[in-house]
Amino acid sequence: MYRQFGNIDYRNGNAAVGSDSLTITQSGQLDALVALERIGTRLSFSRNAEIYAEGDGADCWYKVISGTVRVCKLLADGRRHIAEFCFGGDWFGIDNSGERPYTAEAVDDVIVMRFQRRGAEQLMQHNPVVASQLCDTMLRDLANAHGRTLLLGRMTASERVATFLLEMFDRGDRAKALDLPMSRTDIADYLGLTIETVCRTLSLFKRDDVIAIPNPHRIELLDRDALEAVSEA
């Protein structure tokens, strides 16, 4: 899942800014990649910096190069909701509304690629490979979002936390140890719980030797089967 458009290392920084030469061959994946790369700009943000705010004009699309982004919303009375976390390779900020419906913030230090929406849309029009890859990304996001409605609508606290941990393990390098970039509050707002419930549930899993927590941001997976049994569905 995720990590669209393969493994080109953007970090070497050969991206040109907004070149508008859209004379692009309608051929393979690599061309699609190069084409996209040519119209993007690299940007970096430090921990908790705002990438864009709810209400801003939605004239750009973004792709995470490194770090973690949270897409969230603050309600009038202080309740907060995190719609998604985005990691290296994930797209965010793709919507066809005029205004941003959510805010995007850097969870830790983040590097992103920013694409002018106009340019990207033109690219899609002219290059079916880019179009179908972006389409796939959207369909994956949609499936993801539906999975989350199930989680939020019908799962208990333990099921939510177990599902979250497995998701994080599977997105990382599938090692036994996991470094969570986000705080407990972030996790709570992502799972529709309170920070206390998240803590208690993690402590519960620790007590039952399902996970170990050497420090708050590091989780070690001791018993995947147990976690999967809790997460079930």
Added chain:
Amino acid sequence: MYRQFGNIDYRNGNAAVGSDSLTITQSGQLDALVALERIGTRLSFSRNAEIYAEGDGADCWYKVISGTVRVCKLLADGRRHIAEFCFGGDWFGIDNSGERPYTAEAVDDVIVMRFQRRGAEQLMQHNPVVASQLCDTMLRDLANAHGRTLLLGRMTASERVATFLLEMFDRGDRAKALDLPMSRTDIADYLGLTIETVCRTLSLFKRDDVIAIPNPHRIELLDRDALEAVSEA
């Protein structure tokens, strides 16, 4: 929102079955419509009939012509989750996974248009108008799904029911009276509540003269402002 591809009346039944002539001009909306229509099949289902089941092969896309469809999932222990209700004009069953992740059922008597996925995808490749319209549909669905994660993750029972009612009123003909095709159980499973909580909340709104309920499936809007105040966010 929704109701893609305008107002052609499919009910008159001039749809041909699976004609594969994809020699289509790259021009206006109407052509896109005609092109799509030519590769679709009309089907009808009666109340509670299954349109497709979780686990089936996902080789078709669907569009509702008339009636209401629920896209849902039954968990092992009996909990049920409704991902979305689809009304006339809405697409459903568009996903790029091999197997259906959800079941689709007719809420009431339903007529749908079914499209072979292969054909529709080819059509998208060759006809950018169809492609971008389907893309828009997906983006709308995605925004919708994110809205629902907010509702399910952070809203109280009253807020959920108020939001649901407003959504239903706004999707209908915006008259003061609304006929809900779905049962209380359906509403509950859509809002992540129990049937009892849905009933109690509706009774509460009735007691406060926000709505009237002449019969269980008919809701009249007496005080939209009050409902919007509860739904807030």
Added chain:
DNA sequence: CGCCAGTTTGACCAAGATCAACGCAAGTGG
């Protein structure tokens, strides 16, 4: 008329929220 499916209402219960205190490690300033 009596049954049936769906809805409504009431009494009680529990999962998770809220409120509060404490722990702990990383700064910071004297």
Added chain:
DNA sequence: CCACTTGCGTTGATCTTGGTCAAACTGGCG
């Protein structure tokens, strides 16, 4: 180098919202 602060994280006690269980109601239909 060591008090003091600050920002998280953890744990405990209590409360509330919404769930569970149960009974009554309603309209349609054989």
